[in-house]
Amino acid sequence: MKKLAILLALALALSACLLAFSACGDDGDTSSASSADTSADSSAASSAASSAASSAASSAASSAASSAASSAASSAASSEASSEASSAPEKNPNAVATNGENVALGKTYTTSPLYRQGTDYKWSDSADITYPDTDDKELTDGNFPAADAGYTAAEFMGFAASCPDYEANKYASVTVDLGEIYELSKLSLYVGTSKFGAGIAAPASVEFFVSEDGTNFVSVGKANYKDDNSVPYVAAALECDVTGRYVQARMTSAGWMFVCEFEAS
Ligand SMILES: [Ca+2]
Numbered sequence: 478m479k480k481l482a483i484l485l486a487l488a489l490a491l492s493a494c495l496l497a498f499s500a501c502g503d504d505g506d507t508s509s510a511s512s513a514d515t516s517a518d519s520s521a522a523s524s525a526a527s528s529a530a531s532s533a534a535s536s537a538a539s540s541a542a543s544s545a546a547s548s549a550a551s552s553a554a555s556s557e558a559s560s561e562a563s564s565a566p567e568k569n570p571n572a573v574a575t576n577g578e579n580v581a582l583g584k585t586y587t588t589s590p591l592y593r594q595g596t597d598y599k600w601s602d603s604a605d606i607t608y609p610d611t612d613d614k615e616l617t618d619g620n621f622p623a624a625d626a627g628y629t630a631a632e633f634m635g636f637a638a639s640c641p642d643y644e645a646n647k648y649a650s651v652t653v654d655l656g657e658i659y660e661l662s663k664l665s666l667y668v669g670t671s672k673f674g675a676g677i678a679a680p681a682s683v684e685f686f687v688s689e690d691g692t693n694f695v696s697v698g699k700a701n702y703k704d705d706n707s708v709p710y711v712a713a714a715l716e717c718d719v720t721g722r723y724v725q726a727r728m729t730s731a732g733w734m735f736v737c738e739f740e741a742s
Pocket of ligand 1: 615620621632
């Protein structure tokens with residue numbers, strides 16, 4: 478009789494292990510959490526094979542459920558963070574209307590360094606860099622490359638992703654000082670395309686920022702555009718409803734980023 482009881486206990490323990498194993502079998506995504514949950518309720522608990530089985534299964538189910546819940550919570554948190562980052566900056570009620578004019582035309586601007594030059598790079602004091610800024614005004618001079626332009630056209634300036642500044646910041650930038658605070662409804666950066674090959678392509682992303690003091694920049698959003706290798710450049714443009722004196726475009730790329738004009742209206 479005693480032997481029989483021991484055998485029975487062993488059989489129960491074995492079935493408890495099997496149930497626990499099947500409850501843990503497919504952990505990972507959300508669907509496994511609900512299947513573990515279901516099997517814990519209907520199969521482990523209600524068959525009442527043993528309290529050990531039920532507790533093992535329910536612990537497996539609860540750990541799967543809690544991991545699914547925490548992953549859902551973290552994805553909710555990250556989507557909240559990204560929507561915060563792209564929310565519209567506060568508008569200045571005293572901003573000047575542009576009346577649809579390009580108010581960046583003829584304005585001064587600064588850029589991040591262009592590219593690595595040997596072991597040093599001093600883009601601003603070099604006369605022979607590869608794709609320089611002609612007369613320090615080509616990004617707001619209203620001039621564009623011709624339809625049959627090559628990448629050596631003087632209207633382009635080129636930023637390289639291998640530039641130490643780019644490697645540190647993970648973007649190249651152009652910042653235009655509009656001179657006063659404007660109401661802005663459209664920002665456009667004209668960028669070279671993959672027509673040229675040689676590591677040149679439209680940037681992977683162009684994100685616009687505005688600022689009133691030139692120091693604190695707020696994201697306006699990312700431009701919508703497509704690389705188009707049938708033309709030398711495309712407009713990376715963004716419709717917006719913001720105010721600001723300084724407008725900045727940040728570009729990302731794995732290679733060369735060519736730019737020929739920045740407009741704000
Ligand atoms: Ca230009």
